[in-house]
Amino acid sequence: xxxxxxxxxxxxxxxxxxxxxxxxxxxxxxxxxxxxxxxxxxxxxxxxxxxxxxxxxxxxxxxxxxxxxxxxxxxxxxxxxxxxxxxxxxxxxxxxxxxxxxxxxxxxxxxxxxxxxxxxxxxxxxxxxxxxxxxxxxxxxxxxxxxxxxxxxxxxxxxxxxxxxxxxxxxxxxxxxxxxxxxxxxxxxxxxxxxxxxxxxxxxxxxxxxxxxxxxxxxxxxxxxxxxxxxxxxxxxxxxxxxxxxxxxxxxxxxxxxxxxxxxxxxxxxxxxxxxxxxxxxxxxxxxxxxxxxxxxxxxxxxxxxxxxxxxxxxxxxxxxxxxxxxxxxxxxxxxxxxxxxxxxxxxxxxxxxxxxxxxxxxxxxxxxxxxxxxxxxxxxxxxxxxxxxxxxxxxxxxxxxxxxxxxxxxxxxxxxxxxxxxxxxxxxxxxxxxxxxxxxxxxxxx
Ligand code: ASP
Numbered sequence: 136x137x138x139x140x141x142x143x144x145x146x147x148x149x150x151x152x153x154x155x156x157x158x159x160x161x162x163x164x165x166x167x168x169x170x171x172x173x174x175x176x177x178x179x180x181x182x183x184x185x186x187x188x189x190x191x192x193x194x195x196x197x198x199x200x201x202x203x204x205x206x207x208x209x210x211x212x213x214x215x216x217x218x219x220x221x222x223x224x225x226x227x228x229x230x231x232x233x234x235x236x237x238x239x240x241x242x243x244x245x246x247x248x249x250x251x252x253x254x255x256x257x258x259x260x261x262x263x264x265x266x267x268x269x270x271x272x273x274x275x276x277x278x279x280x281x282x283x284x285x286x287x288x289x290x291x292x293x294x295x296x297x298x299x300x301x302x303x304x305x306x307x308x309x310x311x312x313x314x315x316x317x318x319x320x321x322x323x324x325x326x327x328x329x330x331x332x333x334x335x336x337x338x339x340x341x342x343x344x345x346x347x348x349x350x351x352x353x354x355x356x357x358x359x360x361x362x363x364x365x366x367x368x369x370x371x372x373x374x375x376x377x378x379x380x381x382x383x384x385x386x387x388x389x390x391x392x393x394x395x396x397x398x399x400x401x402x403x404x405x406x407x408x409x410x411x412x413x414x415x416x417x418x419x420x421x422x423x424x425x426x427x428x429x430x431x432x433x434x435x436x437x438x439x440x441x442x443x444x445x446x447x448x449x450x451x452x453x454x455x456x457x458x459x460x461x462x463x464x465x466x467x468x469x470x471x472x473x474x475x476x477x478x479x480x481x482x483x484x485x486x487x488x489x490x491x492x493x494x495x496x497x498x499x500x501x502x503x504x505x506x507x508x509x510x511x512x513x514x515x516x517x518x519x520x521x522x523x524x525x526x527x528x529x530x531x532x533x534x535x536x537x538x539x540x541x542x543x544x545x546x547x548x549x550x551x552x553x554x555x556x557x558x559x560x561x562x563x564x565x566x567x568x569x570x571x572x573x574x575x576x577x578x579x580x581x582x
Pocket of ligand 1 (some may be wrong): 508540
């Protein structure tokens with residue numbers, strides 16, 4: 136990476152640290168009376184809008200980028216056998232690491248028992264304070280059932296892409312894979328024009344991301360300032376054992392499990408990996424959104440971690456939507472923590488069911504801030520906890536979200552380097568604009 140690039144990451148890091156310090160100071164000066172009007176004005180009219188613009192600049196590239204990179208990735212695989220093999224390996228890896236992450240979370244929550252000592256007054260106070268917010272969050276009634284799978288096949292792909300609240304990624308992924316396979320069946324001139332077009336779309340999104348990254352130091356400062364200025368640090372003290380359990384589980388995944396995977400499966404130095412992935416980590420931490428981080432993840436994986444474009448284009452968008460190690464362990468710990476608070480003793484069978492629900496809901500959760508909260512309700516029901524109990528943890532959710540999103544995204548990039556180790560030889564270096572399309576009928580039987 137150029138000197139300029141290195142310096143730029145330092146600016147982003149500086150934005151993050153300064154934002155946290157400034158927000159923390161403002162929060163602690165405000166005391167019990169809440170934030171003064173001048174700060175509220177600043178948040179509402181200056182820092183929130185700038186942070187939001189930064190996030191939107193990244194988010195607006197997600198649908199075209201996922202579509203272009205995934206369909207190109209699949210087309211470049213060239214044949215269904217390769218697609219099937221890489222797809223299977225990727226999903227097996229996602230499933231295993233997600234279940235493993237929940238397992239670590241559940242072991243820790245059973246050992247630490249963060250919910251046992253929580254004073255009754257704290258529970259009552261938090262339930263009263265956050266009841267309204269929790270009702271609002273649960274309103275969307277998101278749940279995992281058979282329709283979750285039916286809805287992967289869209290009635291209209293354009294409406295999936297233009298969902299005003301959050302683009303529905305699974306249907307977009309589904310269509311992109313079909314289009315990718317379709318490209319390999321087209322006559323060569325047609326396939327070439329379409330791939331060239333999709334490559335151009337990919338390059339334009341990269342250009343937009345570069346512009347977004349120019350304002351990243353300021354955007355990151357504003358996002359972190361807003362979070363820490365509003366954050367209830369007192370709450371952090373009251374829920375310290377719970378927050379500590381989640382952070383410990385995230386730490387074990389990030390600093391023990393992934394490094395083992397990187398060394399033994401990907402044959403990479405974890406230090407180098409984390410150093411090269413720092414732009415991804417900073418973006419995930421400050422935006423709390425796997426989707427908003429996706430463009431950066433694809434770009435950096437290819438440029439810095441040398442993941443071939445077809446693999447980055449396939450594994451990372453899939454991972455951003457379906458592979459959420461941080462979210463799954465957060466859900467498991469939260470469900471058991473709340474069960475402990477409500478005096479429920481969950482048998483091992485129920486706990487295994489909780490694991491299953493966490494894996495499924497982590498697949499279904501949207502990659503946006505707080506995307507897993509509505510789905511957490513289904514996990515709580517399995518753990519015999521009333522969904523409204525989410526109110527207890529909402530006050531600390533944003534901080535946890537920043538950390539679990541970072542783990543989610545690092546998990547996707549780890550998957551991409553692991554798959555590269557096993558499949559990378561099939562993708563010798565690519566030059567931009569090169570078309571990797573096989574003759575039609577190579578993939579599917581001729582019609
Ligand atoms: N914010 C998380 C993400 O984007 C989802 C969640 O756990 O709420 O990955």
